[in-house]
Amino acid sequence: MSLLKQLPKVDLHLHLDGSIRPGTILELAAEAGTALPATDATGLLPHMQADDECASLVEYLEKFNFVLPYLQSRASLRRAAYEIVENAAEDGCLYIEVRFAPMLHVHRGLSAADAIEGVIEGLREGEARHGIKARAIAICMRHQSAADNLEVVRTAASYLGQGLVAVDLAGDEANHPPARFREVFALARQLGIPFTIHAGEAAGAESIAEAIEGLGAIRIGHGVRLRENPALLELVRARGIPLELCPTSNLQTKAVAGWDDYPIRDYFDRGLRLTINTDNPTVSGTSMTRECEALAQRFRFTPGELASLMRNGIEVAFLPEGEKAELRAEFDRRLAALGIGV
Ligand SMILES: O=c1[nH]cnc2c1ncn2[C@@H]1O[C@H](CO)[C@@H](O)[C@H]1O
Numbered sequence: 432m433s434l435l436k437q438l439p440k441v442d443l444h445l446h447l448d449g450s451i452r453p454g455t456i457l458e459l460a461a462e463a464g465t466a467l468p469a470t471d472a473t474g475l476l477p478h479m480q481a482d483d484e485c486a487s488l489v490e491y492l493e494k495f496n497f498v499l500p501y502l503q504s505r506a507s508l509r510r511a512a513y514e515i516v517e518n519a520a521e522d523g524c525l526y527i528e529v530r531f532a533p534m535l536h537v538h539r540g541l542s543a544a545d546a547i548e549g550v551i552e553g554l555r556e557g558e559a560r561h562g563i564k565a566r567a568i569a570i571c572m573r574h575q576s577a578a579d580n581l582e583v584v585r586t587a588a589s590y591l592g593q594g595l596v597a598v599d600l601a602g603d604e605a606n607h608p609p610a611r612f613r614e615v616f617a618l619a620r621q622l623g624i625p626f627t628i629h630a631g632e633a634a635g636a637e638s639i640a641e642a643i644e645g646l647g648a649i650r651i652g653h654g655v656r657l658r659e660n661p662a663l664l665e666l667v668r669a670r671g672i673p674l675e676l677c678p679t680s681n682l683q684t685k686a687v688a689g690w691d692d693y694p695i696r697d698y699f700d701r702g703l704r705l706t707i708n709t710d711n712p713t714v715s716g717t718s719m720t721r722e723c724e725a726l727a728q729r730f731r732f733t734p735g736e737l738a739s740l741m742r743n744g745i746e747v748a749f750l751p752e753g754e755k756a757e758l759r760a761e762f763d764r765r766l767a768a769l770g771i772g773v
């Protein structure tokens with residue numbers, strides 16, 4: 432097994448509906464009696480995956496419409512969540528935060544609470560069988576109504592600390608700037624639920640500034656376009672606000688022009704608090720091991736540097752200090768066994 436596969440890893444930015452196995456869709460469609468455009472996993476994959484031709488975030492997001500009809504029951508959400516933990520364990524992850532938008536799963540009678548419970552059950556089952564830790568994040572969607580998003584936050588707050596750890600805002604950033612969501616995240620603050628926000632992906636640094644200063648995000652999803660505002664970059668650095676970078680996804684959505692333009696080495700050298708994540712293993716055709724390999728090959732990140740990025744993932748996880756301490760100990764034990772120093 433390769434060293435980077437064995438490296439203990441942390442994936443803090445992983446969407447449930449972007450991580451579904453094609454084989455699972457085949458089975459769920461057969462159960463539902465619906466026809467699919469292909470009869471095997473290989474044939475189905477192009478319908479679930481973005482490629483280099485993808486022109487924008489909006490085009491990337493269209494891929495999710497293919498799987499969502501099959502994720503409208505508690506059992507299917509539970510299965511999806513379970514399989515994500517299984518995949519992550521196989522890929523060498525110690526801890527994952529799995530995010531999903533409850534309101535995308537209520538089209539056949541589920542409530543937001545049912546959807547959250549289905550996901551939490553699957554994560555727990557995965558933890559029990561595979562010995563890694565997994566927590567849920569509930570997403571508010573940018574195209575949905577304030578009423579729906581307020582309901583997501585309210586419902587999520589009642590599962591806080593019971594398998595769910597935070598909320599998020601995702602979707603079409605360019606057409607729905609963060610300032611529209613002040614009321615929603617004011618409620619999150621009032622209810623004491625921490626949050627991350629997708630920003631600086633399909634919009635510029637002003638979106639990151641609003642997510643932090645207007646809404647109160649304590650982590651930023653992507654944030655790759657932070658370099659557009661050097662003063663803000665300095666503020667993010669000084670405050671230690673973590674960026675959840677997702678390199679392969681950022682290339683596909685055209686948040687950056689290409690690998691040569693990817694600012695990770697620059698951000699790392701400037702001392703920004705970075706984490707590396709998959710975003711959507713299936714849609715982006717990636718894994719944590721592959722993201723690490725890409726950084727090693729393209730930017731000469733050493734195993735020690737990659738380990739320091741993974742350690743950042745533990746430090747900024749939405750977990751109580753006691754649970755972080757346990758993860759840290761396990762992480763250090765595994766690093767020592769691999770002979771990697773940070
Ligand atoms: O990188 C991203 N940026 C913004 N939104 C995303 C990204 N990846 C996935 N989603 C959106 O989040 C929903 C719930 O998981 C997905 O259905 C997709 O619309």
Ligand SMILES: [Zn+2]
Pocket residue numbers: 444446601629652710
């Ligand atoms: Zn995302």
